[in-house]
Amino acid sequence: MAKLDLLKGTLPLLVLSVMRDDEVYGYEIAQRIRQRSGELFAPSEGSLYPTLHRLERDGALTATWRASERGPRRRYYAITPAGQTLFADASREWDALSSGVTRMARRASNA
Amino acid sequence: MPDESRDRYLAALDRLLPFPRERRAEILEEINAHLEDSVEDRLTESGVQARLGSPADLAGALARPEQSVGRVFAAAGAGVRASIFPWIYGYLFASLMIFVAFFLTAGMVQLAVRALSVDFVLNTYGGWNSAITALAIAFGLFHAGRAMTDAVVTGRRLRSEVRPWVAAIGTALAAGVLVLLVDMPQNAASAVALTLAPAGLALGAYRPDLFRRRHEVPWMVIVGLLPLIPIGVLIAASAESGPIAEPADNVDWRHGPENVGPWWVDPTTAQPLATSSWSDVGHAIQGQFTLEESASLAGLRDLRLEAWHSDLSAPWRLDDRYDQPFATAPIRRNGADLTGEVVTTRDPDVNQWELMLTGVGPDGTRYVLGTAGGGNSAFTGSV
DSSP: HHHHHHHHTTTHHHHHOOOOSSSHHHHHHHHHHHHHHHHHHTOOHHHHHHHHHHHHHSEEEEEEOOOSSSOOOOOEEEEHHHHHHHHHHHHOOOOHHHHHHOOOHHHHHHH | OOHHHHHHHHHHHHHHHOOOHHHHHHHHHHHHHEEEHHHHHTOOHHHHHHHOHHHHHHHHHGGGGGGHHHHHHHHHHHHHHHHHHHHHHHHEEEEEEEHHHHHHHHHHHHHHHHHTOOOOOOOOTHHHHHHHHHHHHHHHHHHHHHHEEEEEEETTOOOOHHHHHHHHHHHHHHHHHIIIIIOOOOSSSHHHHHHHHHHHHHHHHHTSSOOOOOTHHHHHHHHTTHHHHHHHHHHHHHHHGGGOOOOOOOOOTOOOGGGTOOOOTTTTTTOEEEEEEEETTTTTTEEEEEEOOTTTTTOOOOEEEEEEEEESSSSSSSTTTTOOOOOOOEEEEETTTEEEEOOOSSSSOEEEEEHHHHHHHHEEEEEEEEEEEEEEEOOOOOO
């Protein structure tokens, strides 16, 4: 529960971080986050899809339906230039925040 | 292979998503694909559904970013904007239809009267022309209510959420406009008009398919009915030699102010008033008089402003069916200025009125000092 609280609000950053030049659909995005975080982060799909739709509405992502070789067609998301800018800004903020939290945690543990 | 629980989950999500049908279908398809991929990866259906959250939670999370106050206002604005042209279209279309129907009815009645040799006059006096106009307005509002709901639903609200608001706000606005701005007289026709207009708007919101949306239908009706107009003209022209509407026996159409009471000063020899006029003050009419310097009101008491039913078509006359004013008010005096206010639009059957200045003489008789002119009650114009 503590981990979830700490990660609250970072899902858009995690989503944008796994999207580069290719198009990815929702299930793949969840898998990538899980794999690239070394199974540390496992975003709830109940939050993932609202986040994807919000990023799409804000212009950070575009979505396209594509047929699948197996099963139903899927909705592929691609990052836009605005999304890349948003990711760069959010990354900087996250770096500043995490380094600040790390410094405070270290001081507290050294005290 | 989707199981029944997925069908139930997706059906519940479909019911709860506050989006238009196409958008809901896309979301359901995306969630279904996600469930399909998860099951292929050997995850359990129930486990994946649990990670998605309940349909209510997921629908709420998907809708929340799009239900900000700003978006609601934007949707409302879009609704109002989208309803303007349908209203104009509906109003014009209904007006044309009513005009044609009215014209034909009048012609047919004339023909029937001649053929049957009966004494019947088709009379729209008494405000029923207001009701007919209101019917056209109501038909326009039906289109407005339908378009407004469609536009607001497109703005990411559930149709069932939107309808009561469109009906309630629209009804309040329509009633407010009719009561406050149009300032209708209180009669049965006004009641019909007041009922028709908001009902049209609510009907558009709740029963949008009552009148078919096929655009060619109204044009077909118009084109089909237009040839009937010259037929109606011919009928009406041929009916001119038939019975002409005569005034009722109990109406003295030459009736003048002297029947209200005797003149205080013979108007052919002198005038106690230098000026007399009236003006609108809110919902009331104010009669304004200025006394001549030489005029004396000595001996007169209980000066009153009286509003009488009248017929303003030339020559000017009062309506003899009434032996009392329908409204009176005391006169305030400030030096040579006399003023009084009466409401002329709130009594039944008041369509045209005349303001009189009266006072009671030493002999107890109420005398006429002058008139301030007359006018039409609002919203009684001819169709």
